[in-house]
Each structure stands twice: as structure tokens, then as C-alpha cells.
Amino acid sequence: MVLPLSKDVSGKGVNVDQGSLNIKEVIDLLNGDAWVRLVASGAEGTWSLRHLHAVIGSQPPAWPDHDWIYGDIALLRAKLSIDRLKDALVAEDCRRFSVGSIEVEVPEVGPQVGWRRRPSFEQHDRERLQKPTWDLRVSAAQTSQHQLNRSGYLVGRSCPSFPDLQYAFRAFFEGDFSLNGGMSLPSELMVIRVINDEGWIGPIHVTPTHIDVQVDGRDLLGASLELYSTDQRTTTDLNSPNTVTFELPGGLPDTNVWLWLKKDGRWLDYRALYRPWATPDQLEAAGVKIDLPVDPLSTIEALVSGGEGPQVEFKRSLPETKSKDRNPYKTIAAFATMEGGWIVFGVDRDELTVVGLEVDDINGERDRLANLIRARVNPTPPFEATPYVIDGKQIMVLRVDSGVSPPYGIAVDPDAKDRPEYFVRRGASTYPAWPADLREAVMSRQPPAGFPNGMGGLGGAFPG
Incomplete structure (x- = not known):
């Protein structure tokens, strides 16, 4: 799906990477199913949303197996229709939704939503979503309505136990069960990631003589793929999914190499193959395979x-x-x-x-x-x-x-x-x-x- 930001809701032209929207404009743009993970606190059967992370368009790779409930704390996951999520965002008298047997109340949200475009396999994206996204960040109208200061052990009957909520949060939301340090709840009430399947860069294979780039997407008519490095700039036109090969006449570049998938003067996706802070493991996690020449x-x-x-x-x-x-x-x-x-x-x-x-x-x-x-x-x-x-x-x-x-x-x-x-x-x-x-x-x-x-x-x- 695509957020039609080409109507210039940001007032800065279409070729921008971040901005803000009115909450009602966001509601009008969303469609499809939402895979939701959330943390809620409750007492006497009343549960209040503290943080929600939703991916619209595809189930995220770190999807947990089941819900975790610890008395007054619940970490829940559910697949929701977009209408249920919209009602929870803007309905005056129905800001709630059910997850299994638990009904979660949603605090009133603020009028503005920040948005930012992100490429596939983003370097700092722990989930490593394989398609580009628009990230929407929704804040509570009153910050105190969703803040959660909870200390002490979380011991579950049929779910894993943790020394603190921060460790449980990281394990549930990121699949990281190590105890090397917890992770505080985000400041936003909600993070909604909308997958853009218009076009994206898939796996990349770099050899000493060429680079093979797999490009996929539902609407690549008029798109092009550009290779940019210090000493090479090459562009190939695309009309459909394909594997594009860029020759490396001078061998494997030892500087930053960028790939830009673009259309109508805007980027659909991009990938940086070399960064000073990118380790081989990080490149491999980002879908980049590099065959270094053996000397x-x-x-x-x-x-x-x-x-x-x-x-x-x-x-x-x-x-x-x-x-x-x-x-x-x-x-x-x-x-x-x-x-x-x-x-x-x-x-x-x-x-x-x-x-x-x-x-x-x-x-x-x-x-x-x-x-x-x-x-x-x-x-x-x-x-x-x-x-x-x-x-x-x-x-x-x-x-x-x-x-x-x-x-x-x-x-x-x-x-x-x-x-x-x-x-x-x-x-x-x-x-x-x-x-x-x-x-x-x-x-x-x-x-x-x-x-x-x-x-x-x-x-x-x-x-x-």
C-alpha cells in the first residue's frame, strides 16, 4: 500500500522524507490489516494502553507466539482490521478494542501525527522489514495518560519471567531475550508503520566484477535504479520486477556505494552498501552478500x-x-x-x-x-x-x-x-x-x- 503524500500535505513538496499530518488525514490514508503489539496496565479488569506498535500491510518478522500477562501488566498481540484501529484513534465514545478476552482503553491522542519515510532493511531498524515504510508517531493528548513507571519482577504462570518490565518489553517487541540491558518504553503512545510495496530493493550480491540487485514491487512502470559511488554513476530503467547487474570495471569500490530506486523525482527505496559503522554481520542482515576477492x-x-x-x-x-x-x-x-x-x-x-x-x-x-x-x-x-x-x-x-x-x-x-x-x-x-x-x-x-x-x-x- 502507499500513502499518497503527493498531494503535498507537508507544504514542502513531494520529495521530502518527514513531516506532520493531522490525525484525521492519517485516518483517511490508512487501509488494510494491522499487526499490533502493545503493552497495557490494568487493575480490577480495566486495562489502559501504554504503548502500541503496529505494522500495516505485512506481519512483522519478530511476531511473538502468544500473549504475556503478569497480573497488572499485559503484553498482547493481535491482528486487527484497520477500522478497529481507526475507531480507537478518533471515536469519541469507542476508544477501545479487544485483544482476546482483554478490552483495552485507548487514551485520547494528539491532533498532529509525525511521519517519516524509511527504506527497506534500514541499518538501525531492529525488525529489518524488507520493504520501505512510512512511520507514523502518535502521541497522547496528555502525556501522563500513557506513561508507565512500573518496577519489580514480572513472573508469569505460562509466559517467561523477567527482572523488570524493560527486559520483558524488549523480548516481546524485538525478540531479544538477552539480559544485557533493558529498553525503556518509547515516548510516543503509538508507532504505526505503513509498508510501501510500490517498489523496493531486494537481496544484493556484490562480487569483485559486478553487483546483482534484485528489484521488486507492484508498480515499477517508469522507475529506475541508480548506482552511485565516487567514481561510477550508472542508471538502469525499469518497468517491472527484475534483477539488475552493474558491472564493476575497476573492481570492488572501497568507498561508499549507494543504490537508489527512484520514480517521478522521488525515491522509492535506497541502500548504502558500505558505511564506516556497518559490520559484515550488519550488511548480511540487510540483505547484502559480498564476495571479497581472495589474494x-x-x-x-x-x-x-x-x-x-x-x-x-x-x-x-x-x-x-x-x-x-x-x-x-x-x-x-x-x-x-x-x-x-x-x-x-x-x-x-x-x-x-x-x-x-x-x-x-x-x-x-x-x-x-x-x-x-x-x-x-x-x-x-x-x-x-x-x-x-x-x-x-x-x-x-x-x-x-x-x-x-x-x-x-x-x-x-x-x-x-x-x-x-x-x-x-x-x-x-x-x-x-x-x-x-x-x-x-x-x-x-x-x-x-x-x-x-x-x-x-x-x-x-x-x-x-
Whole structure:
């Protein structure tokens, strides 16, 4: 739905983002169903509205499962017809509505309503509504009629308990049950969010070479999508929902990038892809997926400069096919038994410099190394060998993942796998494993939270 503000009710032209309306003008503009959450206080069966949050046009994502009632405090949710909400706003003798078995009285509201346009996925919007909105803020005619100063525990019979109303309010209205701090009731009596489905920017996928933007909406005839950055300004015309691709000839911009969905000289929606205060998690929550280019040189330089450790080992050369030397298989087995790691072939472990591999066929050497690992380590661990050229020097990076069938061992005799030996990694060295070491390694081998394949902060650093 759309609020027809084009009639210039603000007196400042149509291309404005905030203003005020008379309460009766607001009533005339609203239509559709309203999903309402509210907090009310009551005594002896009489309940008074203290705050109401309504979304008109779509059920909000943080919709609670059921009502919470704590004696004199009720946190309620209901889907109301817009007529019931209108009556509660302006009726002289019927400023009330029912939520289940509770009838809530609504204080008289003030004559003016503040409004503001907001984009989809707004950065500071905890609900992350996926469409643009008009936010209407309705105040009580007398502020004292809705203020609530209530302290003490909220202990429910069939609902969660809280040390204070502020914590309950945040959990009910935002779905945040943490106890790191409460949230005071808003100063307004009501916040009414009207969803605008005329047009909006959907998911965005940013790659090193282009940006894909999904645009949707019910009325995009004559609309256009603009990409704006410091060094690029491109506009694509739209007439219907579509996925728009903007090429990035200079690669991924390192400055702010804005996308504007506009029509008839006004914005329908916008999105800022880069902000100094936007973390990767915040961008992901805002529907933005960014594929950053992987720079093997920078990653290998970081590995080399960091030296050997529990998950990194260096070798000047690749193992010989007929050699009975059990290096580097001991380390490969230890990595697979524990948390995984890398062996970089072509690096001097003492000087911490890339010396390179003197081989004619680097891809053939990769296949030979893979066959040696399969023959010497039992069971075969999950691994991947990848050749790189750094400053004209060939190296081989062997990534060993934490295996699903520990422990992993190597045979005392390469020709007989029935007498395996097991190893663990301590610091930058590999040691024979005692039974207690293996028990501990197997029990504690679960990947750390947030890291792929249990590979710690280096997980996925190299392209596979």
C-alpha cells in the first residue's frame, strides 16, 4: 500500500522524507490489516494502553507466539482490521478494542501525527522489514495518560519471567531475550508503520566484477535504479520486477556505494552498501552478500610471516616417492586427527622465505603428492593440494581438514598398514601420541563456533 503524500500535505513538496499530518488525514490514508503489539496496565479488569506498535500491510518478522500477562501488566498481540484501529484513534465514545478476552482503553491522542519515510532493511531498524515504510508517531493528548513507571519482577504462570518490565518489553517487541540491558518504553503512545510495496530493493550480491540487485514491487512502470559511488554513476530503467547487474570495471569500490530506486523525482527505496559503522554481520542482515576477492599472495605472506605453529608447517621441498622418511605424513595425520592445518611446500622454515619448488610440472607434482598421502596416511584424510606462483616461484599449499574418522595414523612400514602410529601437534612440532592424547584430541576436535572445517581464523583463506 502507499500513502499518497503527493498531494503535498507537508507544504514542502513531494520529495521530502518527514513531516506532520493531522490525525484525521492519517485516518483517511490508512487501509488494510494491522499487526499490533502493545503493552497495557490494568487493575480490577480495566486495562489502559501504554504503548502500541503496529505494522500495516505485512506481519512483522519478530511476531511473538502468544500473549504475556503478569497480573497488572499485559503484553498482547493481535491482528486487527484497520477500522478497529481507526475507531480507537478518533471515536469519541469507542476508544477501545479487544485483544482476546482483554478490552483495552485507548487514551485520547494528539491532533498532529509525525511521519517519516524509511527504506527497506534500514541499518538501525531492529525488525529489518524488507520493504520501505512510512512511520507514523502518535502521541497522547496528555502525556501522563500513557506513561508507565512500573518496577519489580514480572513472573508469569505460562509466559517467561523477567527482572523488570524493560527486559520483558524488549523480548516481546524485538525478540531479544538477552539480559544485557533493558529498553525503556518509547515516548510516543503509538508507532504505526505503513509498508510501501510500490517498489523496493531486494537481496544484493556484490562480487569483485559486478553487483546483482534484485528489484521488486507492484508498480515499477517508469522507475529506475541508480548506482552511485565516487567514481561510477550508472542508471538502469525499469518497468517491472527484475534483477539488475552493474558491472564493476575497476573492481570492488572501497568507498561508499549507494543504490537508489527512484520514480517521478522521488525515491522509492535506497541502500548504502558500505558505511564506516556497518559490520559484515550488519550488511548480511540487510540483505547484502559480498564476495571479497581472495589474494593468495597476501594470504601466503601472512602465513609465512606468522611462522610455524599448531596449524602451519613449512617444507623446502616435496617428499620423494620412494623415500621412507615419514615426514610430512606424521604432520598430515596429526592435522587430520586434531583441528586441521596447512603445509606450505617451497618455504624455508628457518629463514621464513619463499624459495620455490624446482619442478617442471607443478600439476603433476600435485597429483603425485595426493597419491602419496592416500598411500601413507590411514584412513585417507580430507585434504586439498593447490599450486601457486609467488614472485615467479612455484609453491604447493596442502590444506588438511579436521577429519570425521579420527584418529589418523601412518604405517611403521609403508608396505604394511596394519601397524599404524599416531601423532599429535603441540606448538610448531609433531609428536607421537599417547592414548590419553588421542582421547583428548578426539573428544575436543569439534570445530570452534564460527569457523569452517574447524580451521580457526584461517579457515577458507585459500580458494579451492
